[in-house]
Amino acid sequence: MDPNLTPEGFQKEFNRLSAVNPQEGYSYAKTVLARKRIKNPQTRQLAAYYEAMDLFYQARYPEAEALLKTFLFSYEKYPFKPFYVDCFIILAALMFFKKRYYLSIFFGQQALALAEEKKLPDRYSTIYSNLAAPYREIKDYDHCLLCLNRALNYVGDEADPALKASLIYNQAAILLTMGRYLESRERLEALEALIAPLPVKPPFLNFLPLCKAEVALALHEESNLHKLALDFLHSPLRSDPEATSFLLEDDEDLYLLLVKSGLYEDAKLYLASIQKAEEAAPSLATELFIAKAEQAEALRTKDGEGLAKANAALAKLYEAQQESYTKDFAEITKLHFDFVRMESAYQKVTKRASRYKEESDTDALTGLMSRRALEKEKARVPLLAKKGKYLVLALLDYDHFKSINDNYGYQVGDLALRLGGQFFKGYGSVTRRIFRYGGDEVVFLWSVDSFEAIAPFxxxxxxxxxxxxxxxxxGTKVPLSCCIGYTVYPSEAYPEFPVALKKANEAIHEAKTSGRGNIVGKD
Incomplete structure (x- = not known):
């Protein structure tokens, strides 16, 4: 394998292999990740991202999380790549499936902030859609609905209609939970209109009758909830492992609706289904739901022993929940400060590099651009010349500067250069570049349209x-004056810089030889 493999080269080969068989693409990523001789660290990072995705799809969440964290929190050390946003998206998703909802929100917000900073609007819909899920679980329905609305707004026109339908269905479900029944019904009607022409109906269509029935009951309309509940309990969808998490959520919602409607025997069937799901995939959130359901049932039937048992179970579960929240918030706090430190370090390095560049190109005494900057500028003078009809190169030299130093001291001489520099700097612009050439000499490079404007300037x-x-x-006032020598060329006839500088030197020499306070121009 080529040790000089670039991220772009890796991505191209990954896409080629995945088009034939997705697993071949993931195997390729694993192979690249194992090659220590790959020189480009971002190639290995991209391979790690795809390996983490493969682990995620296998529900090997801790391994996926550990792999992403080996590089993601130091991404600012490298040139930005969009897959860094995707890494945060995966982290948010796997935290959701680990039922660490606050961490899921944290990583989702990091993904959103980075996508907004780097202007990647094609990621917004996925990020908002994923953020809605943990907000729903912590019962922050306002934020959940807001995220769903934004996810739908950012879905592209070419997006799969089933994706839009899924978002609309979730909007309807949240509006129903919030007691906004008429709005929920309107969303359900829009959903039915959207999916009617689809040749293959999305799986969540199985949940639609229940959602409609719940709206109808809330609006005091007739609905055969008993039949719908039994039909849903024996739906073929229950044999699909990928539908388990969705079924669990709806089973919980339906259980509460059945209890509210007085259909206690049907509710027991659903509680048994929820308990079975919890045994297959233990979850603190599901255990809490079951314990609360048993507590409510014991209260309804006046079962003292059952109530005591449910209360004891709830006490332990709440303690475990608090420990879980404490752990999550501690990790969020640590991650937050890690990000702050990383951002602070990055900004300091950037600021320091910028300052070093600025200091090397700026004369410390006058604040004008330095002779070093002029050396760099020489190559760009032809470009400056094209901005106007004429290119002017001028030399300015203070009059009697040696006398100022001799009579008043070097501190006054330095002050003369500093104050003069501040004055000259105010005339600098895109078309007029001003440099301290050395000692008391100042260079002007100026692109101008009017020849007549040169001498008055x-x-x-x-x-x-x-x-x-x-x-x-x-308090003694020290007078300042200067001589200026300049040369002018038509923009298209500008010679090499040394030639123009020699002519400007001749002009300034002539100005100083004939007295002080003179201006001499040479065409």
Whole structure:
């Protein structure tokens, strides 16, 4: 296997193999992950993501979680790849199936924040849809409905109609739970209209009669709940292992509805079905539901012994639930601070790198761009020239600067350069670049459309520098003036930088030789 395999190369081969047989793609990912000689860490990370997906589909949640966590929390060290968002989506889903609902929400929110930051709207529908599930389990129905609404808003026009139908069905179910019966019915009617033309009906269609019956009962309309309950209890869907979690949720909802409707014998059948599901896949949430149901039944039948037993079971279960929540919140807190530390470290490195670049390109005394920056800029001067009709290269030199240092001290000389630099910097722009060339020399690179504007501009620079209020420590005002020498080229005739600089040097030399406060231009 090529040790230089890139993430793009891996993805292409994974897609090719998966098109033939999905398991071949996952086997390829496992092989790549095992190859320590692969140089690109993101290739191995992408392979780990697909290996984690395979483990997830096998319900090997702890292994999938551990694999994702080997790299995901340090993703900012690498160039961003969209599969990092998908990793958070998988983490959120596996936490949901582990019934760690608050952690599921936490990872779902991380996926959403990253998708929004990196502008990946194609992930929004999946993320919101997944977020709705744990919100429903913790009975935060407002957030659940909000997530479902947003998931539906972000479903693309080309999406599978069965996906839209699933979201609408869940909207109807949540609205029903919230007591918004007419809205629930409206969603059910929209659902039926959507799935009517589909050649293959989605599996959740089996739940539709029950949902409609519950709406009807809530609105005090007639409905044969007894028959519907028995039919659903013996539905062929119960032989499908993939439907187990959905059936459990609906069995619990239906049990409560049957009790509310006084159909206690039918309710017992459903409680037995729930107990059977809990034995096959133990769950604290399901144990709590069963214990509460037994407590309510003992109260209804005035069964003192049964009530005491149910109360004792509930006390233990609530204690276990509290321990579970404490564990989840402790992990969420740790993860939160890990993310904060990671983000802080990333920002510090980025800021430091930016500062180093800025410092190397900025003259510390004047605040103008440095000679180092000018060296870099030389290659880009032809591009600057194209922004106007003429390209001007000018040299500015302070008058009698040595005398300022000799008469008033180097501190006043430095102050003269600092104040002058602040003044010149105000004239910098995209088309006018200003650099400290060295000592008291300043370079102007300027792309301009009007030849007539050049000389007045430099006179304005001279007048502005003369107006700078430079004073010694005892308040003595120190006058400032300068000479400027410049050369002008038509944009299309700009020569090499050294040629233009030589001509500007000749101009500044002529200006200084003929006196002070002069401006000399050479075409």
């Amino acid at each position: 430099f006179k304005e620079i001279q007048a502005g520098l003369a107006a700078v209020d430079l004073r010694t420590s005892n």
